[in-house]
Amino acid sequence: MSILVVGSVAFDSLETPSGKRERVLGGAATHFALAASFFTKVRVVGVVGEDFLPEHETVLTSKGVDTTGIEHVAGNSFHWTGSYLKELSEAETLATDLNVFADFSPKIPEGYLDSEYLFLANIDPVLQLRVRQAMPNAKLVAGDTMNYWIAAHRENLEKVMKELDVLVINGKEVLMLSDETNWVRGAKKVLAMGPKSLVVKYAEHGVAGFFSDAMLAKMDMCEDAERTIFRAPATPVEDVVDPTGAGDSFAGGFYGYIASQGVENGGKLTPEIYRTAMFYGSVMGSLAVEAFGTERLQRTTREEIDARFAQLKELSHL
Amino acid sequence: MSILVVGSVAFDSLETPSGKRERVLGGAATHFALAASFFTKVRVVGVVGEDFLPEHETVLTSKGVDTTGIEHVAGNSFHWTGSYLKELSEAETLATDLNVFADFSPKIPEGYLDSEYLFLANIDPVLQLRVRQAMPNAKLVAGDTMNYWIAAHRENLEKVMKELDVLVINGKEVLMLSDETNWVRGAKKVLAMGPKSLVVKYAEHGVAGFFSDAMLAKMDMCEDAERTIFRAPATPVEDVVDPTGAGDSFAGGFYGYIASQGVENGGKLTPEIYRTAMFYGSVMGSLAVEAFGTERLQRTTREEIDARFAQLKELSHL
Secondary structure, eight states, X not given: OEEEEEOOOEEEEEEETTEEEEEEEEOHHHHHHHHHTTTSEEEEEEEEOTTOOHHHHHHHHTTTOBOTTEEEOSSOOEEEEEEOSSOTTSOEEEEEEOGGGGGOOOOOOGGGTTOSEEEEOSSOHHHHHHHHHHOTTOSEEEEEOOHHHHHHOHHHHHHHHTTOSEEEXXXXXXXXXXXXXXXXXXXXXXXXXXXXXXXXXXXXXXXXXXXXXXXXXXXXXXXXXTOOEEEEOOOOOXXXXXXXXXXXXXXHHHHHHHHHHHHHTTXXXXXXXXXXXXXXXXXXXXXXTTSSTTHHHHHOOHHHHHHHHHHHHHTTOO | OEEEEEOOOEEEEEEETTEEEEEXXXXXXXXXXXXXXXXXXXXXXXXXXXXXXXXXXXXXXXXXXXXXXXXXXXXXXXXXXEEOSSOTTSXXXXXXXXXXXXXXXXXXXXXXXXXXXXXXXXXXXXXXXXXXXXXXXXXXXXXXXXXXXXXXXXXXXXXXXXXXSEEEEEHHHHHHHHTOSSHHHHHHHHHTTSOSEEEEEOGGGOEEEEEOHHHHHHXXXXXXXXXXXXXXXXXOOSOOOOOTTHHHHHHHHHHHHHHHHHHHTTTOOOHHHHHHHHHHHHHHHHHHTTSSTTHHHHHOOHHHHHHHHHHHHHTTXX
């Protein structure tokens, strides 16, 4: 089944302890789509400028990603400049040139309207809500956000959260959003804001899934009401070259796996699929950081992904 | 089979967001012994002063812990004063009154010499080494340390590390000891310093086990040479009342389970026992933090421990 992802398609200029890169292909929707493409059909809604060349589009289309929803307009694409020299675990933003992204108004092609899975990558919550409302038939809606929207656009973000089956968010953002210091209490408070489930990312410490009663009901696991938390480890990575896009790649692997299983299961999301998806997301995140930009995901294979999945299961199961 | 633990038996005065306690029973050997007592026989070598009353000794003996190795001398017991008001995840030491612990010279009772399992809790590495040498027949030796010994007594610590089958250590200490920023590279570097395996503690993010070739050989799993890392999650705890002793309680549960299985398996440590022990350690650590001092471990039961073990398995296994 198809995922529609809406989000940024951008260029990143990066500095990490492993080196420096100028204007490599990036953006949340790019990383997400590439990661998800190993599992299912992906359609992208975004906007780029004249600097986005056919060679950039080919990175996505060569993996079968449908890019007809990427709007080309006059001007330059979104360009982010960041450094990981001080702290590999947290980017320091040196420049954010929104360019054509400043006026982004998502346009959903007619042919995308039957997408069953919707992923609202990290953009203005006003736009996230608009896209969600334009896709009333999406049967599963997931989304991401960031500290900027939590701090300055809280009210709009809360409207989006009520629409989400899955909120993908990092550990610090959970504490910020909930005003808590404990990770479990924090997650429960965020759940109470509306999303039916959370996937909380803790970088090298993996991810945690938190399920509301509504999500358990949606997954037919009411009898399993104790299982409100699930943890998946991260694949151990010795050489983190570039952490940019790790979270988006996680989300792509996670959601891509869920969508792929929708086909085989007549569309029913089960707890087992959800948990397995967390492992696949973890695998895609670990691959993404092993090279700059999209390099590593471009050259991986489903065989490598499945081998890493097996390794992740071995290192966490008794 | 019996564990001999050598370490501090002390009083702690604590302040946490949940409240304040004066002179509650504490010390690494105390927390370790209590946690391990739910699994196996434990013998303690330590030193206390006149303020250590029969009621304190009863906390241990009522759980079957053998305290004949606790030496009583004139003066006061080790007394630590700490605060978790700034940061629940890291204690701020307000006062360290070593008292009788300053001249601690471990004396091993004759009846303890047949202990198969030795645990060197966090004390001066010179003493750790002396105890290890006094117990040549111990078939498994594990130990703990802390930042103080890493920074100021590195050479002595390195001698102890070469004697250890298991070094229990926290994530920050691994990075400090290895001078690395990556958790996997750091652990591998520490392994290369001598301990046959590491159990690295990451507080609410659980623990990671790292196995050297020597440990894999000891566990008859040479054919499984890829399985050099294992991760166990932490039990989610919503109300952390007092983190003091969490690591020692982890170690007690971990090592206690290993020793208990030694009986049933004719003394052979297997990878499955090691991994399961990491889960049991995690359970004991999560219990310990739910009340001040030793309160929570005093009132838990093996049934509660096993229920939490089952929960931990459920929340981490596909």
